[in-house]
Amino acid sequence: MQTATADTGNRILSRLSRADLHLLMPHLSPVDLPLRKSLEVPNKPIDYVYFIERGFASIVATGSGGDAIEVGLIGCEGVTGLAVIMGANRSPNATYMQLAGNGLRISAANLRSAMEESASLHKILLQYAYVFMVQTAQTALANGRSKVEDRLARWLLMAHDRVAKNDLPLTHEFLGIMLGVRRSGVTVALGVLERKGLIRAARGIITIVNRKALEKLAGSTYGVPESELKRLFS
Amino acid sequence: MQTATADTGNRILSRLSRADLHLLMPHLSPVDLPLRKSLEVPNKPIDYVYFIERGFASIVATGSGGDAIEVGLIGCEGVTGLAVIMGANRSPNATYMQLAGNGLRISAANLRSAMEESASLHKILLQYAYVFMVQTAQTALANGRSKVEDRLARWLLMAHDRVAKNDLPLTHEFLGIMLGVRRSGVTVALGVLERKGLIRAARGIITIVNRKALEKLAGSTYGVPESELKRLFS
DNA sequence: AAAACTAGGTACAAAACCGTACAAATCTAA
DNA sequence: TTAGATTTGTACGGTTTTGTACCTAGTTTT
Secondary structure, eight states, X not given: OOOOOSXXXXXXXXXXXXXXXXXXXXXXXXXXXXXXXXXXXXXXXXXXXEEEEEEEEEEEEEOSSSOEEEEEEEOTTOBSOHHHHTTOSOOSSEEEEEEEEEEEEEEHHHXXXXXXXXXXXXXXXXXXXXXXXXXXXXXXHHHHHSOHHHHXXXXXXXXXXXXXXXXXXOOHHHHHHHHTSOHHHHHHHHHHHHHTTSEEEETTEEEEXXXXXXXXXXXXXXXXXXXXXXXXXX | OOOOOSOOSOTTGGGSOHHHHHHHGGGOEEEEEOTTOEEEOTTSOOOEEEEEEEEEEEEEEEOSSSOEEEEEEEOTTOBSOHHHHTTOSOOSSEEEEEEEEEEEEEEHHHHHHHXXXXXXXXXXXXXXXXXXXXXXXXXHHHHHHSOHHHHHHHHHHHHHHTOXXXXXXXXXXHHHHHXXXXXXXXXXXHHHHHHTTSEEEETTEEEEOOXXXXXXXXXXXXXXXXXXXXXXXX
């Protein structure tokens, strides 16, 4: 089994003190994170916690019925397994990769020991969990008060924040599931954004063309968790 | 200044070990919590953390614009100041009393010291924060996928869980703000519920008549955070 | 190269919801 | 008890979103 070096693309790992990193390193192993790979299954014990380096995951809430909606994104700025970080061992939400990438993972048990050993490690992980909580709250706000077009702009911005390129390999179908709207509703909304020159869409790929204008469109729905992240992880 | 006794209506305090309770008690002071009393102001440092004994508070997310929506309720089952518990000192969300009551409060500074001193105390508070996170995720789900009538049923159930009586003193206006819909939309939806015999509405008061049927109507949108709470705080 | 599959574009009527408005009912205070 | 304020009921046209369907265009498989 390979062991991770200190040289990582994950922004939480890269902010850890040398001591905290040494605490985790022996237990971290690199993993490939292909599209749709499941990181957490609703109501099943969480086995591993993932420090994502490239790509991002969707955290999806599902009701007791089958309907689902995304409540947040986690990429290289964060870590999955927030339930573990907060002392639970599972969550009713699903987590799976939405854009393929890779990362480092640690078993939930090993992470628990490490957090018990180091308060500073626990603290930094908790602060990220707090930022994610803000993200979820803002998602609730957007879902309740914004229209599809604005929510789509918001989602694209959050995705763009988490990838290096301007091309996002996404289908309308999955965007619809994430936003909780019809597939064809996404198609139409994307058409509007494209006609405004904010994006370009090809089969399976959306390209961010004018980010500033997207931010303007998303307006108040974008930026709150992002600035909290900046503030706490300056 | 009065000092709290161990005999409290707050379900978190009542689950603490004797030692943890003794750690907090010297710093807890009883407070009256009138309607609309502000417990947290967006982006201002949090001064006090409130263990609610009666009544409940709304946690409200506000965009950089003025629009707001409720992302969760906290009553005697919980505690406010989740940002503090998670190592931040403020939050972009507002928190204020939605149904008058009372509780015990502790300064954020004193709570921080107590949490540093006792890992078991910190753990129980974090587990509640996790439950609240699930509640927020479910709110995002309901906002995105359910219609006003169902969301209203969900809200009434969550409120009912947090009061002793069947009467909820609420105006349509405020319900509309919480749910992110028109005031008259609430009036109409309440009319539907009343005609179905699930509730009774008088000026400023909504009475829960048939809770079971309300749960059926809310369907999959109600119950997930509630069962997590039960599971973790058996 | 044909067939099968996946993704995207478009349409249309129905439903949900909004903004706005106004009047009736109820409560409060002078 | 009267004036004022708050709360609720109801209406109407307009916008947003939905459910469903069907067709086209790419992509993969055989």
